[in-house]
Each structure stands twice: as structure tokens, then as C-alpha cells.
Amino acid sequence: MASITKRPNGKYRVRWRDHDKREHARDFDRAKDAKDERSRIEQALKDGTFSDPGLRKMTVAAWCDKWFDGYSGRDSTRRQAKTHLVIIRRDFGGRRLGNVKPSDVRAWIRDLQDEGRAPSYVYALHSRLRQIMQDAVHDGLIAVNPCSRRTAPPMGRQRPYVATTEQVWALYDGMPERNRGAVLLGAFAGLRVAEAAALRREHVNWTKGVVSPIQQWPTEPLKTDESMADIPVPVDLCTLIAGDMLTGQTHVLRNQWEQACSPWVIERDFRDAAVKIEGLPDGFRYHDLRHHYASLLIHSGLSVKEVQARLRHGSAKTTLDTYAHLWPDTEDAARSAIQKVLADRTAK
DSSP states (O other), X not given: OOEEEEOTTSOEEEEEEOTTXXXXXXXXXXXXXXXXXXXXXXXXXXXXXXXXXXXXXXXXXXXXXXXXXXXXXXXXXXXXXHHHHHHHHHHHTTSBGGGOOHHHHHHHHHHHHHTTOOHHHHHHHHHHHHHHHHXXXXXXXXXXXXXXXXXXXXXXXXXXXXXXXXHXXXXXXXXXXXXXXXXXXXXXXOOOHHHHHHOBGGGEETTTTEEOOOOBTTTBOOSSSXXXXXXEOOXXXXXXXXXXXXXXXXXXXXXXXXXXXXXXXXXXXXXXXXXXSTTOOTTXXXXXXXXXHHHHHHHTTOOHHHHHXXXXXXXXXXXXXXXXXXXXXXXXXXXXXXXXXXXXXXXX
């Protein structure tokens, strides 16, 4: 509980202890202000929303530094977070954590949109700010997160471009022979570029037709446990990939120096091939080959759960969010099912 005492200088001091038993004090000129503060503090302590006024003086930049020091994850994940924090520091760095309001976040979103940043990137920046602010709440630095669904921008997802089979083979023919198997691994096995680059000879069962992703480039663990699922492929695909490999080659793909081929080399060669192919949109990426793989599975009649398993998604929601529009329209099937029930009733 908080208490109030009158100081020799005529001020009113509010004293209280937080949940960690640390003592705090604030002075007020008027007894009414002191009583209001005592009531606010007692309610905050009761609700579990109390935050130390002294700690609230920490700036966003200082908290970003402390937050990132304790942030764990893969190197690629940390690089992405570091990039986001550069922009957050630029726009909020000098502000105190407790002074950032929802209206400030909404204005920031508008500014980012006015800069011409992609909707998906603006959404990612908001998510990052929301993450670091929520951790500030957990540490007792602020009482409430200024980021919420009400401040969040649209995700800006667009339907993925699905390359035609002719375009896929054109990409295959346009790549250097040493790593053109990357196109096959992306379009017909759904591998991500870092998975394709790290794929070793022993990760493929060449006679049974099974690709087993074990790691991503160079030897990092895969994104999720689901990513380690075996991928069944035709033996003919294995034969085609093996035809471009050299005797003694450790990795399935190789660079111009006959060494393991990094994702950056694959992406570079892929971009060089893609710009020469009619109909491919600007910015078509290696990752977009997974959309072709998904479309093949869906048009072959596989269910959502089966496509999820083959794409190695963590949830069926991810699969549906990206590919729901590719499944055949079921309106006629639904009508037929109901019509059969009605017809059976009429026939009696």
C-alpha cells in the first residue's frame, strides 16, 4: 500500500513499494494531488499494471539496444530485427518509452506509407514495434503497449504469381548447368533457397525419390520442425538433378569454383535468368517457385492438410492464407449435395 507524509518543506510525499519490494517516492505541492497519485498507484499495483515512473524515462533507442542484446534467434532472424530497429530508432529513438501513444504509432504508419514502403514491410515494422513495446510492458517499463490491432496497418498480402510450367522450364534452361537443379528443387519439391543451397548429396535418396532437408545455409537449423519433413519426389526428378552433378560433389548445387553454392549465387543466377523470360513479373524471386509447387499439388486434388504437409507449413492457416484461391470452386458440389437430399425426399 502507498502512504502520504507531509515534509518539513510543506510538500506531500507519496511512498510505496512495488511488486519487487523496491521503494519509491514522489513529492507533490498539494495534498489532493498526492492523494490522487496514491489512489492511482494502489490501483495499478492491484491490477498488475504498475510501472516505475523513473524507468519510464528510458528512451526508445536505449530500450531497443537492451532488447536486441537479449534477443535470441537464428542469424537471419537477428539481421532482420536489426534492420527493423534502425527505422524504429530513427523515428522514435529520442522519445521516452512512456510517451509513445497510439496516435503517434498511427501517424508513424502513415509516414511509412507516404515514403512508399511496401504494405507488407510497413506491417512487419509495426509488428516489430509492437513486440519490443510488449516486452517493455513485461519488464515494467510501461503500463500499456501503444501498439494494437487498432494501430496495425493492413498486411498488404497479394495473390502470389504462379509461374507456368513453360516458364519454369525456361528458368531451368536459363540457369548455369552447375546450379540449375535449384529450379527443380524449388518448383517440384518446394525447397526454400537456403535449404536448396545447403542440400547435400546424402540428403537425397536417389533411388526411392525422397528429399530430406536437414539444414539451411550454411549449417543453420531449419525454421521449424515441420521443415524437416521428408519430401517425396519422382525418381525421374532425382535423375535429372544428378545428371548435372560431378563425381565427388558434396552438395547438390555448386558455384563456378566447384564449391557449395550459396543462396546469394543462386538468387543472382536466378534473377539473370528470370529477366529474360516473357511474362514473369518484376521482382520474381526464387521463393516464388514454391507457389508453382503448391499449385501442382492443389490441382492434383490434394487436401489442405496434404498440401500443408508437402509445403512444410507450421499450420493449415498459413497454407489457406496463401493459396485458398487456387482450390477449385466448390459451389456446384455444395449445390449437388443438397439437391441429392431434396431429391431423395421427393422420391419417397
